[in-house]
Amino acid sequence: MAGDLDLATFGQRLRHLRRARGLTLVQLGEQVGQAPSQLSLLENGKREPKLSLIAGIAKALQVPVDELLASEAPSRRAQLEIELEEAQRDPVYRSLELPYLKVGKRVPTEVLEHVLGLYEELKRRDTKPTATPEEARLANRDLRLAMREQDNYFPEIERVAVSVLESVGYRAGALSEGLVVAMVSRNGFALRYVQDLPRSVRSVTDLRNRRIYLRRESLGMHTPRTILLQTLGHFLLGHAQPRDFADFLRQRVEANYFAAAVLVPERSAADFLQQAKASRDLALEDLRDVYAVSYEMAAHRFTNLATRYLDLRCHFVRNDESGIIYKAYENDGLAFPADSSGAIEGQRMCRFWAGRQVFASPDRYSSFHQYTDTPGGTHWCVAHVDPGGERHFAVTLGVPFKESKWFRGRETTQRATSRCPSGQCCSRPPAELASRWEGNAWPSARAHSHVLAALPPGTFPGVDETDVYTFLDRHADV
Incomplete structure (x- = not known):
């Protein structure tokens, strides 16, 4: 055969x-x-x-x-005939219930090109990654479990980051914007700063003309350096257009990891943290200041390196003032609130955890340290509020009690007890308070219509493609 x-x-x-x-x-x-x-x-x-x-x-x-x-x-004609034969076996094509198209010599080549063009568009629309909130939470859960399995350390991305840093002669310290631009240039892209970038994006890449467009402004942790490196990361990590929302989410996390690995390089950051641990003076604000990154990125990067280089297990949480969890990671056994599927995004954390207590601190924008007793053990945490445009978020890094001895702020006397998820903790109001007001209050809830809606459709969810294409047309000949 x-x-x-x-x-x-x-x-x-x-x-x-x-x-x-x-x-x-x-x-x-x-x-x-x-x-x-x-x-x-x-x-x-x-x-x-x-x-x-x-x-x-x-x-x-x-x-x-x-x-x-x-x-x-x-020949080109033969290739088109092969592609049409394969297309007609595709369930997406067959769902149209069209009769089989037998291609003879009299069928013009242009007809084959038109049919195949329509088929590709049909397939693209059929596979657009639209996800319900439930599917999105499951995708987040699966990705979080994968991160925990690897202690949030991905050596293949670290290697790509090292290669890029070496290519521009990086030595030590904070990465300058000039070196970042050099990285972009060495990989065949030109950088363009613009003021009319579509509102639904942080950057736009013109693959035809090899240009990356972004604004000269910071969006929380997303500084121009960070956005530029996240964009470059997609190409250096070999990302194709996302197949579905889970693939989109994985690519975004990998691009974020790449940016952090470039801005806070593995070898020098590991040496810095190991010296700080030896001095029992680990502090996220030092990592933030040495590498000129946001507090949130410093916390993320700490979770990448802590288990591998410091033999520390830890957890990370990002939540808003009402306690709603937006991001979280743990390999230290902390039990996050979760729904029946195991998803934690969108859940409300205990009001006694540091990520919520920091908002009641007299100086919410300074580091807030706390010991929290939980059913699974005591954790030491440092929380910090990152101010944002419309909403402020708290970023928390925590470790089991026995590991607090390595950290600055371990001498704190702030302590809280959380019995969550027990109903005797904070999920129900205190009995005395409830007896006075239960049945006598009618709050008007803030609408969360996004909870009921599917995620925005499109290959890149939430991106207005018309705005993006119009923008590229406007700048194509500039």
Whole structure:
């Protein structure tokens, strides 16, 4: 048998070479001892030939066997016919319930191109990654579990970051914007700062002209350096257009990891943290200041390196003032609030955890340290509020009690007890308070319509494609 032979391509090459020699199926059949009907099956990709028959056909057509078995189609027309045959076997195409289209010599090549173009658009629209909130939470859960399994350390991304840093001669300290721009240039892109970037994006990349567009402004932890590196990361990590929301989410996390690994390089950051641990003076604000990154990025980067280089297990949380969790990670056994599927995003954390207590602190924008007793053990935490435009978020890093000895702020006397998820903790109001007001209050809830809606559709959820394409048209010839 012919093994891994692509039958459609083989059939097209056989037909092309037979016609080039001016032979009919009958004439070729007489030379190789096969019925014309059997050769027709070969040319239509519906029969696998034996090696002896392949050799006989090659001899009859006066070509080397390798030419008959070549993997590329013999012509553009033949390639289109192969693609149409494969398309008609696709369930997406078959769902249209159209009759089978048999392609003869009289069907113009332009018709094949039009049909295949419509098929590709149909397939793209059918596979657009739209997700319900439940699907999004499950995707977040699966990704969080994968991160925990690897202690949030991804060596392959670290290697790419090291390679990029070496390519521009990075030595030590905070990465300058000039070096970041050099990285972009060395990878074949030009940087353009603009004021009219679409509101639904942080950057836009023009793949045709190899340009990256972004604004000269900071959006919380997303400084121009960070956004530029996240954008570059997608290409250096080999990302294709996302297949679904889970793939979109994974790519975003990987690009964020890459940016952090470049801005806070593994080797120098690990040395810095190991020295701080030896001095029992670990502090996120030092990591933030040395590498000139946001507090949130410093906390993220600490979770990447803590277990591998410091032998520390830890947890990270990002929540708003009402306690709603937006991001979280743990490999230290802290039990986050979760729904029945195990998803934690959108859940409300205990009001006694540091991430909520920091908002009641007299100086909420300074580091807030606290010991919290939980059903699973005591944790030491440092929380910090990152001010934002419309909403402020708290970023918390925590470790089990026995590891607090390595951290600055371990001498805090702030302590709280959380019995969550027990109903005796904070999920229900105190009995005395409830007895006075239960049945006598009617709050008007803030609408959360997004909870009921599917995530925005599109290959890149939430992005207004019309705005993006209009923007690229506007800048294409600039």
